[in-house]
Amino acid sequence: MDLVVAMILAFVQGVTEWFPISSSGHLVLFEKLLNQSGGLVLEVTLHFGTLMAVFVYFGKDIMDILRDIISGKWKTQNARLGFLLILSSIPAGIVGYFVKDIFDSLLSGILLLGIGFGINAMLLFIASAHHGKGKTIDNFSSLRVLMIGIAQALAIMPSISRSGVTISSGVLLGLDEKSALRFSFLMSIPVILGASLLTLENTQLSLSFLPASLVSFAVGLATIHIAFVKALNKRKNFVWFGLYCLLLSIGIIIFALL
Helix, strand or coil: CCHHHHHHHHHHHHHHCCCCCCHHHHHHHHHHHHCCCCHHHHHHHHHHHHHHHHHHHCHHHHHHHHHHHHCCCCCCHHHHHHHHHHHHHHHHHHHHHHCHHHHHHHHCCHHHHHHHHHHHHHHHHHHHHCCCCCECHHHCCHHHHHHHHHHHHHHHCCCCCHHHHHHHHHHHCCECHHHHHHHHHHHHHHHHHHHHHHHHCCCCCCHHHHHHHHHHHHHHHHHHHHHHHHHCCCHHHHHHHHHHHHHHHHHHHHHHHC
């Protein structure tokens, strides 16, 4: 793959990962527009770059969780958050493992891509219209966290945003926007790490992808701050991302049918 194209895809990944508009769907779309295909290895590499942005941005949270779990302080809020993150990752892990063989074929369908963006739009519209005072993750039940994890498993379908479906389901199940955002972003750690290991297995990574991974990290770090502090801290803003996904869905479906 041309380095310029890889950099473009890295920028797209960095911008779209933390907004609820599906980074994987946009990568597939841009690959088709550019008539280039980096494959799953490049996609995993780019996702790894934005994953590192989570480690940097939420570094203190992650260290607090690991410290309490490793030291055996399992009744603290940090340890409980860690266990909830593991619990929420189980459904996506099961689904990802069993659909691994058909994942490539799912990514190749342009019509399915459009349908996925449409589903994503509907989820965001529903969440934006939801009313009620939300709770923090400290007051959230394990069952509801598992339900968010089940919703996250839907993001195995191209163009359904992982962050979009987890943030929306968190808000609908009773989390306040800030808690839903924080939990969604932290949920990405075990899921993306697991997906990376499952996808790559014995595949050898190429150092040629390193610059693209660094770009996705840098852009993703900026984007995660914008998303967390400004763009997604009010549920009424979800409607704008939903409208974008809906228009994109309509355009893709019309193109696929014609």
